[in-house]
């Protein structure tokens with residue numbers, strides 16, 4: 001991926017932050033970071049250009065396509081709880097904007113005889129399991145009956161992206177051209193980051209417990225103590241994206257891969273957080289709608305396809321995630337914020 005021209009949509013989101021930090025360390029990459037919010041102050045790296053704009057703005061997308069990106073990380077999305085609260089906006093952002101961007105990239109690839117990679121973060125939300133079902137790890141093609149609009153949106157784009165990649169390849173063959181749209185997706189579990197908190201997701205109780213405790217704030221968890229989901233750290237999520245971008249085409253047997261690192265209950269997360277922050281006040285007040293969403297998602301994920309095809313292996317299991325990554329980094333994050341605050345107010 002060295003020396004690539006890269007577009008990242010949803011650049012101010014959780015994954016966007018961590019991904020751009022990583023991509024920008026490679027001076028050869030040129031990154032365009034697009035978000036609705038003004039992010040010009042957040043990215044001071046010389047190889048990052050920030051653009052404030054809406055992925056739903058078709059003329060903005062047209063002008064961006066002209067820049068002939070090699071790789072597009074299309075991260076802009078409304079997460080599951082936000083999408084339930086605003087399904088029309090979710091459809092516009094999660095589906096319409098994604099499909100439009102894919103179509104325009106396909107045309108650009110064919111017209112200019114170029115190869116473009118489209119990397120899409122999908123989710124465990126594409127599954128809809130029976131909460132009483134056995135705990136066998138779920139594979140990519142099982143239980144594709146999402147109960148949320150977010151899951152439906154993600155499943156559509158997974159399938160549309162794979163379809164358009166095939167169609168672009170067939171058209172290129174017929175016209176004797178080399179243009180290629182490469183579509184690859186990762187289905188993420190819940191993601192735990194030490195320096196950002198997600199907004200509007202339903203696996204958010206995990207990171208919210210951690211960040212509330214680190215700030216000395218009380219927290220009420222919106223699921224039950226035994227509610228269990230698969231999770232990974234943000235650093236593993238970003239690593240997975242970078243591994244999949246570079247995976248040789250001939251090794252891949254699918255366009256959509258599930259990954260996971262560890263499955264844990266809310267109570268296990270609470271215990272880990274309380275070990276590190278003994279003063280933490282974390283209680284439970286389940287929200288029926290959000291609980292139903294969590295209970296429809298698989299508790300365990302079979303990520304053997306990703307392991308076999310492109311060598312996916314999480315760096316952090318549950319124990320190491322907290323002791324070596326999340327706890328020290330979240331302390332550092334709030335200490336820095338604290339010292340910045342006192343030096344500004346001194």
Ligand code: SER
Nearest residue numbers: 079080123201202203
């Ligand atoms: N973390 C996402 C959410 O909670 C699921 O992929 O919406």
